[in-house]
Amino acid sequence: MKLDPVTLATPFFILAIVLEIVLARLGRARAAYEPRDTAASLLMGLGSTAAGLVTGGLAAAAALYAYQHRLFDIPMTALWAWVVIFLLEDLTYYWFHRLSHERRIWWAAHVNHHSSQHYNLSTALRQTWTGGVAGTWALWLPLAFLGFPPAMIAIQKGISLVYQFWIHTEAIGRTPRWFEAVFNTPSHHRVHHARNPRYLDRNYAGILIVWDKLFGTFQPELDEEPCRYGIVKNLGDFNLLRVAFHEWAGMARDVAAHPRHALGYIFGRPGWSHDGSRDTSRSLRADWAARALSAEESPPP
């Protein structure tokens, strides 16, 4: 039997989505589903598994190569090894995710996951078709080089993905305080999917929210500022090709129009432009902070 946590969890994913829809229909849970948006999310998930086959071999070969040149022999049967890989894989995920938001070439591969204006369990399955091409899998190679067997790394990555499924929901408000303090939760991840300037580029965590607290990217969900989901510039339709490739096409267009600034348009922050005419998450946050400050300072009429 194939020991792939994502494959094993797929029936649970389907049942959980059914449950969320039915409970929302009965008015017992908070969730909104727009059929075309749902179709786009689920088909992106399905396409992602097919797209993964194209570059999966290369990623696996690279992991095996790194493992052949490993520094240590780490036994897959030792409990301590699983504890260590849990922490290291989650740390790797944090930086992978942060890079995927802060550099345009990797944002191009990741943006589809954020392009729904909904936040429900189907959004969790709205996965990339171009992650393999973007090469972000290379970030996990140091784990193999350290001596973790590639199968162990793959299993831990799968566990992380399965964990992240259930947090894509509005049906769960806040979990107990101790849990919110340590783990990534629906509340923390709602912030991550929000397009409110205050919430942009926050809460990159996979399983442990402590990385965001450690690296200064944590933002709690605030009752006074409900999350508005989607991306800064939302998509004009539900066309799957647009969902999957719009940022790649935009990047190619920018590079073709301004070849002297190609590096900036490829590796700069999303929204970077050579003449500063566009907004980045940073500039949007700065504008928001300035407006909030000026509103605080202005005397009441």
Added chain:
Amino acid sequence: MSQSFFIQFGASLAAVAALVALAAWAKIAKPMTPLTDERARTLLEQEFPGRRLERIWVAVDGRGALAKSGAAALVLCEVGDGYVARHIPWGQAVASSFRDGVLRLDLSDVAAPLARLALLNWPPSPEPRAA
């Protein structure tokens, strides 16, 4: 590719179809009512914070709006149960094609190439100056 992959892929496709059908049956999309001037203004202020809205035109079917803000046209369009917003030069908006009561705005953006707004007339008549 193995036969099992195609079986798994086919079964997944059937599951996707069933889930989309369930979502359609449930009718739990966000409630969308036709835009009013006030609602359009609120949404545009949310999308373009700090921009002054000089004039605003709400589509006759309430599915979008357009506002003049200095040299820019702020465009708001319904997509599914949400909205998409962009800004384009005002001159470009004024020169956009208007036929059969529909204004077609080229947004020059791969992510949202075109916006269509049902309006009574276009381009707008100049705003009367205060005496």
